[in-house]
Amino acid sequence: MDIKEKLISSIKQVTDDKILYQIYTDVLENHDILQRRYSDWFENQSEEIFNLHMKVLEYEEYFYDMCLSKRSYMRKYIESPYVSFREDSESLSLDGFYFRICSANLKECGGTTEIHNRKITIDKQYIHSKPVILHEMLHAHEYIISQVSSILRDLLTLELYKELKRKIEKLDEIIFNHGNIPHNLEMSKSGGNHDVLFLLKSIDLDLKCNFELFTVFGYNYTKIFKDMNLT
Helix, strand or coil, rough: CCHHHHHHHHHCCCCCCCHHHHHHHHHHHHHHHHHHHHHHHHHCCCCCCCCHHHHHHHHHHHHHHCCCCCCCCHHHHHEEECECCCCCHHCCCCCCCCCCHHHHHECCCCEEECCCCEEEEEHHHHCCHHHHHHHHHHHHHHHHHHHHCHHHHHHHHHHHHHHHCCCCCCCEEEEEEEHHHHHHHHHHHHHCCHHHHHHHHHHHHHHCCCCCCCCCCCCCCHHHHHHCCCC
16 A cells, blocks of 8 residues: 555544644645745746756756656665555656745855745855755755655665765765764754765765865865865
8 A cells, every 4th residue: 555545544534524624734735835836936937037947957867866766776675576666756856846946145155945935045146056056956855855755765875875985985984074963063053954865965966067075065065074184
């Protein structure tokens, strides 16, 4: 039984109208609001936002593993003799999750990602910056795969680690230093969550785009790890 069938079966067993209404307002109505917001945004894009949106659509190619594409190394986990994952990679895209792409004068940072609002905002001076756009897209894609399955999220982290370990000799030391708790707590106050999956996928994006390591991650990591002789 897949998740949709389980959900339908569970709802059919609910007899209290108040609970059913709560399910509707908490889930379905919220989904409708997100869909309407996305439609309004899509239909009223300025030229600047349209061009920015086109960049995001182009860059989605770099996230095919996070979208659980069957041409990625995640295929072995989503296809087996016992179960077949029914979602397609398009449904796990930013557009598929109703993420709106906007621009504004942020001043203090290059971009922000509002998960529950499904909104990515890029500072106007960075709307042509591929690393900044990829950084915010990564935040959004981390949220999406976490919503799909925490196990698949963990397995993606494992596969990225195995892939990058073959290419980066000091990867373990990089992860160890990134995992410094006081450092991470301080970073989370200013820029939100940047966990091990974020670190690994940002490095993967650097390699795919021929960037210097930690370009996508930011936060002066390129200099920090150079000074530590880890790159």
